[in-house]
Amino acid sequence: MGHTYQAVQWNPQKKRYDQLVVGGVLLYLAVFMAVSAAVFPEATLETLLIRGLGTAALVLLHIILSIGPLARRDPRWLPLLYNRRHLGVTMATVAFLHGAFSTLQFHAFGDVNPIVSLFTSNTRVDSIAQFPFQPLGACALVIVVLMAATSHDFWLRNLSAPVWKALHMLVYVAYALILLHVALGSLQTESGTVTPAALGLGAVWLGALHLRAARAEGARDREEEVREAAAAEGWMDACGVDEIPEGRAKVVVAAGDRVAIFRSEGHLSALSSVCQHQNGPLGEGRVVDGLVVCPWHGFQYRPRCGTSPEPFDERVPTFRVRVEDGRVLLDPRPLPLGTETDPVPVSSAGSSPA
Numbered sequence: 001m002g003h004t005y006q007a008v009q010w011n012p013q014k015k016r017y018d019q020l021v022v023g024g025v026l027l028y029l030a031v032f033m034a035v036s037a038a039v040f041p042e043a044t045l046e047t048l049l050i051r052g053l054g055t056a057a058l059v060l061l062h063i064i065l066s067i068g069p070l071a072r073r074d075p076r077w078l079p080l081l082y083n084r085r086h087l088g089v090t091m092a093t094v095a096f097l098h099g100a101f102s103t104l105q106f107h108a109f110g111d112v113n114p115i116v117s118l119f120t121s122n123t124r125v126d127s128i129a130q131f132p133f134q135p136l137g138a139c140a141l142v143i144v145v146l147m148a149a150t151s152h153d154f155w156l157r158n159l160s161a162p163v164w165k166a167l168h169m170l171v172y173v174a175y176a177l178i179l180l181h182v183a184l185g186s187l188q189t190e191s192g193t194v195t196p197a198a199l200g201l202g203a204v205w206l207g208a209l210h211l212r213a214a215r216a217e218g219a220r221d222r223e224e225e226v227r228e229a230a231a232a233e234g235w236m237d238a239c240g241v242d243e244i245p246e247g248r249a250k251v252v253v254a255a256g257d258r259v260a261i262f263r264s265e266g267h268l269s270a271l272s273s274v275c276q277h278q279n280g281p282l283g284e285g286r287v288v289d290g291l292v293v294c295p296w297h298g299f300q301y302r303p304r305c306g307t308s309p310e311p312f313d314e315r316v317p318t319f320r321v322r323v324e325d326g327r328v329l330l331d332p333r334p335l336p337l338g339t340e341t342d343p344v345p346v347s348s349a350g351s352s353p354a
């Protein structure tokens with residue numbers, strides 16, 4: 001244990017945020033219990049409190065599991081990400097109160113130890129309608145309390161990042177256990193269909209959010225791979241195919257030169273962006289009738305070899321391009337003047353250099 005414990009560093013923002021979270025939970029409990037009392041007049045105060053705390057923990061868990069993928073997509077969610085641990089501790093506390101009150105209510109008045117009773121009083125594992133749903137909640141509770149107890153950086157450093165991360169990935173196991181706890185529990189209690197329905201919607205929401213985030217991450221990883229492989233061969237990642245409008249160019253700086261990558265009739269060609277006439281910005285020109293036209297005085301160049309049409313004899317260097325996974329790769333080494341290169345189709349994913 002090489003690291004010493006440092007108390008949580010509070011700052012005014014964190015304090016305000018915590019007050020908001022606690023206030024939000026209390027408000028939720030008050031509204032939930034008032035509405036439930038009106039809908040289920042026969043329900044006791046204890047039952048209302050147990051249900052209120054259980055659903056509050058569930059709502060907090062959904063918020064916690066949504067923050068990561070949302071923040072990856074939109075940085076405006078980042079403040080919530082920085083405070084996610086506080087939300088986690090709040091959720092574990094609320095879940096603990098729910099579990100403790102339930103254990104008291106249903107297991108404390110017999111002659112068996114309440115914890116033993118919680119795990120042994122119902123053994124109908126062969127029946128979906130009678131399934132022992134409470135032990136599922138208890139296992140989930142152990143996980144969320146363990147996570148809250150180890151959420152401080154002190155544990156992150158002492159357990160090492162991979163162990164800590166693995167432990168905290170257990171939140172998905174806890175989530176699955178809670179899904180079963182609530183779904184199976186709803187078959188045995190008269191708490192209505194709203195909670196199971198909301199649970200289903202919540203699962204669809206979280207599933208879709210995580211799938212989208214995973215896809216975006218996969219695409220980013222592939223782009224990174226393309227970039228690294230290209231760099232290893234001396235090629236550079238110039239831009240995305242979609243960044244080049246038809247008939248126009250994207251100008252990039254390659255090895256100190258300005259290079260214009262033109263798109264014409266679905267094909268790409270790269271030539272120096274410096275016009276041979278008076279160094280005009282060729283890359284700001286257009287492709288007209290298959291020829292690149294300089295915007296300053298109209299000099300023309302053939303995209304495939306960089307030479308001007310007869311009777312002119314200006315020549316600009318050309319460069320090799322290729323397309324991989326929607327990215328345009330450029331070899332920043334200019335080809336000898338007048339070298340012919342076949343324009344590369346924009347859809348030529350994975351094609352080799354022309």
Ligand code: HEM
Pocket residue numbers: 047050051052054055056057058061095098099100102103106118134136137138139140141144178181182185186189190191195
């Ligand atoms: C020792 C642990 C636990 C025990 C003994 C326990 C027990 C119970 C019981 C008896 C009910 C039925 C209440 C009723 O409708 O009358 C219930 C429902 C519920 N529990 Fe738990 N639970 C535990 C852990 C958890 C955890 C960790 C969560 C979530 C974070 C959770 C969320 C819920 C929810 C959302 C309901 C449904 C409430 C409703 O239908 O309105 N429980 N639990």
Ligand code: FES
Pocket residue numbers: 275276277278279280281294295296297298299
């Ligand atoms: S600078 Fe290009 S045509 Fe004059």
